[in-house]
Amino acid sequence: MKLEGKAAIVGYHEYPHIRKFTGKRKFTLGQWADLTRFSLDDAGLEASDINGLVCTEIRETVSFTPATIVEYLGQPVNFAERVDLGGASPVGMVWRAAAAIELGLADVVVCALPGQPIPSNPNPGPIDPRRYFQSSSVNWGSPQAEFEIPYGNLAQNCGYAMIAQRYAAEFDYDPTAMAKLVVDQRRSGAANPNAVFYEKPVTIDDVLASKLVADPLRMLEIVMPVAGGAAVIVASEDVAKRCKHRPVWIKGFGEHLTMKTPTFAEDLCRSPVGPASAKAFEMAGVTRGDIDACEIYDCYTITVLLTLEDAGFCEKGEGMEFIRSHDLSCFGDFPVNSHGGQLGMGQGGGAGGMTQVIEGARQIMGRADQRQLPRCDHVYVSGTGGIMSEQAALILKGD
């Protein structure tokens, strides 16, 4: 079973990434409508063209999410899906949209991820426990409630830190190479007007001097939360041909899930992005050498390191040398996160991973301005959810 590669990203919209949002606040539903409108406009399509949508959770309801969004947009659809893959959701959304289009269920599918703060509730009610325990569930009967949270193993920092520590025990771990990865990405981010760190590059010394958060991870190796949000429009071949931009064909994808809590990973140094990526390359009929840019989910530096290795861009254990020997910025010989990644743009909550999808599309469309790669026909995109627990990959192609 494979994609024919006849569905394409035809338009997108990305909110500027802002540390302290001071604009007019809208509900997630309103942001959904805005992002849909702007991305349709970008593609040269209209509201009535929509006949499919893929969403994640929204703030205004815990269930019936797609129907609530459909009603708010006023656009009936033939295909609706809510994806629940954490940071891998954007990649998961895009391939599901492409699959639905190839099955003939829809021909214009919107995938949106609001990421701005919503208005303050005058009747706030009790504090949502997720505010403290984040992606770990305290519900009775939840394995995390009993075997993780009581030991303080929750949120993301300590999980990724334990992956990095294990890597260091097995392979070459070079804090200076990890710092160089940040420097290269921040160089691209400094050239991205949508990035929170626009015109703010850093040096290796800056990274190594930043505060240790959870050994060995330092502050500048960890994404900064920001207000953001993004949407893409995925369309059929017929629709893509009448849109404004060079179509970005979705040629291959893969997805692999192994656990929720990294304690239950068989091998912390070999992540699910390996099988997901192998599937994506095989489906697309593309090799690693064909790839012009890698847009790699980068909640932490270690995420990028493991993805480069597991996706097959270098051998296991050689990631540090790979980073040392390539310029990974958008001006370099092996661009990784040519938009700055989330380390350079900031992380707009669950929308963070959509920046990787959009940058892939932007580069193939030839719309990356000063960051535009001289040639960009094939892009590898990865998505990482949880603590390298649910991962997905895409191969995008321009004709």
Place this chain on the structure above:
Amino acid sequence: MDLTKPFPTPTQETEPFWEGLRSEQVLLQRCNDCGKWIFYPRSNCPSCLSTNLRWQQVSGEGTLYTFTVARQATAPHFMDEVPQLIAMIDLNEGVRLTSTLVSDKADDLKIGAKVIPVFDHVNDDVTLLRYRLA
């Protein structure tokens, strides 16, 4: 703001494990059909999905698979435990669990080191399974 420690509330599947810790014993589930050891406790074997499981006492000893020193509390409830020595322990039976290390010096901790259980009776109802270097 309720910042009482988030202690576990046992379930019908997990009660024997927590009961064991209260009397300073480590009990693990084992599958009668495929023989695999199981952690965390559950109703079905994660290798073969059998419900034919038994409880068996083990030493609780193992090796340090990985750890970190969390220098910022992972939640406000753990402010008094900073720096938190959060760890994954490989038990000798081949299952892995999350724990914390009881140690004054993080510098002495080495991945692969032998570790032994510390039964931390945090209150009358709950004993947590922490670890220290053997």
